[in-house]
Amino acid sequence: MKQRAYNFNAGPSALPLAVLEKAQKEFVDFQGTGMSVMELSHRSAAYEEVHNQAISRLKSLLSIPDQYEVLFLQGGASLQFSMIPMNFLSAGQQAGYIMTGSWSEKAIKEAELFGKPYHIASSKKNQYRTIPALSELTFNEQDAYVHLTSNNTIYGTQWKEFPETGNIPLIADMSSDILSRPIDVSRFALIYAGAQKNLGPSGVTVVIIRKDLLEKENSDAPTMLKYSTHAKTNSLFHTPPTFGIYMLGEVLRWVEEQGGIDVITQKNEEKAKIIYDTIDQSHGFYYGHAEKDSRSLMNITFRLNDEDLEKKFLTEAKEAGFVGLNGHRSVGGCRASTYNAVPFEACKALSEFMGEFQQKNS
Incomplete structure (x- = not known):
């Protein structure tokens, strides 16, 4: 085999070689089914085991408490930029965004379509070279939620500590550093992450959402864009990205094997x-x-x-x-x-x- 490249791509990014080799072996015939994972019905017992094991592994690795749902969605973090305010921000209502780079800029722009988001703090004046100090952050108890981006791929900055927001739901885009370090999931009402950095191939978006936040969901959001739709159906309301979820599960297995x-x-x-x-x-x-x-x-x-x-x-x-x-x-x-x-x-x-x-x- 040709020597593998030194892959420093920002995403889609490197996958573990062991995972790629296992997928290669199982590609045509998955566990004696005579079918590839990509050919399995998402309603079949064989795929259901793949799906549920991936959820179970993620819950175990991140110590996700029982009061959270783990969802496998599509559309990447970019769809979450609009799906979050669509579900949790009403017209005229405020939400606080902490600005640390291009992705938080994109997120707040989408929120402006639904309510009145505002900047809690921003490091734009210094070209996003820093993360705002926790002492700079002041929260409004009336805010629907507070949003931050845990790691900024473009500028190379990362939160070392997360703010304490009290009763205000804290939402985080963790696309580029989820599973790279321990996090206290209980500090957050919702965590979302595109898989293509640390979790697997592109095409899967992981959402970890606290169950009580689901109860605050806007009733007029479209069916497919409601978190409750996917929570009620174990992310099987429609055909999920089955191969991507299979690969995600194998990456999680690899993380377990690493220790x-x-x-x-x-x-x-x-x-x-x-x-x-x-x-x-x-x-x-x-x-x-x-x-x-x-x-x-x-x-x-x-x-x-x-x-x-x-x-x-x-x-x-x-x-x-x-x-x-x-x-x-x-x-x-x-x-x-x-x-x-x-x-x-x-x-x-x-x-x-x-x-x-x-x-x-x-």
Whole structure:
């Protein structure tokens, strides 16, 4: 087999090789059914076991309390930007959004179609280099909910601690760092995440929603866009993305086999450290976008002082087998996404390449 690329794509991103190899073996004949998972009826016992095991594994890995539903939806985080206010924000009602990047900007724009969202705090003035300090946050008890983005793929920032919102439901987009570190699910009323970073392939959106929030759902939302529709039917109201859910379940199995969230967290910290150390020890040859206390363990954003040299770096990195190091098209620069399935060896190789490039071009 050809050597695998050093895959630093921001999403869809690297999947564990062991999971891909297992899926390859089962692709044509899943567990003696004579059918691929993609051919199974979503009403069949064989698929139902795949579906329920994925839910059970996620509940176990994230220690999700009993008062929460786990839903498998479609449409990505982008549909959640509108589905959340459609269900929980009434005309004239306020909701607070904490602005930390492009995805929170997109989320609040959708909420403006349904009610009166407002900025609780924003780090836009400093080009989203930081996460707002908890001391800066003031909440309005009348708010329908508070929304934040836990990790910002474009700017490379991540929440280290989450705000305490009291009786106001806290909602989080965790698309790019779910399953990468322990979280206290009970702090949130709703967590949503596109699968294509740490959970599996694109096409599945995980929603973890507290049952009492379902009771506050707007009755006039379309059937397919109501969370209760999917909660009542175990996410089987219509045909779900069955192969994507199968893959998600296998990624969760892989996380279990690695030793669970605590081991994954340790590995993520080690991977990020070797690259951040290379940046910090380069004497300004490389410099990070995010301030150190807001740095993401998932998306390491950095630049070179000279734009032509930056282009040369990206070109030579690609030739050396590194994929996905270009920064987001809206900001440019460089970005290494070190999600769960990116091996330490890839991060070490990138660190070494960066060091060699600096030596040759200083």
